[in-house]
Amino acid sequence: QIAAILYRYMGSPTATGSLTGFTDRANVSTYATTAMQWAIGKGYITGTSSTTLDPLGQATRAQAAVMLHRFLTK
Helix, strand or coil: CHHHHHHHHCCCCCCCCCCCCCCCHHHCCHHHHHHHHHHHHHCCCCCCCCCCCCCCCCCCHHHHHHHHHHHHHC
16 A cells, blocks of 8 residues: 555656566555556565565554655655
């Protein structure tokens, strides 16, 4: 949801990232796929490991803070 919110806030820009390397990419909700591609391409989201995103999990306060920090400083 955070990726979708930031993506829409930025006016739904072109997504350049890919979900291909993540084994749980099928768990990304349809409404959030392009937003996740965008957030990954921008480096705002890097996943919970090099091969997982955990899109159905709940972000911790620290994870949310890191995403917002990356968004505001990159």
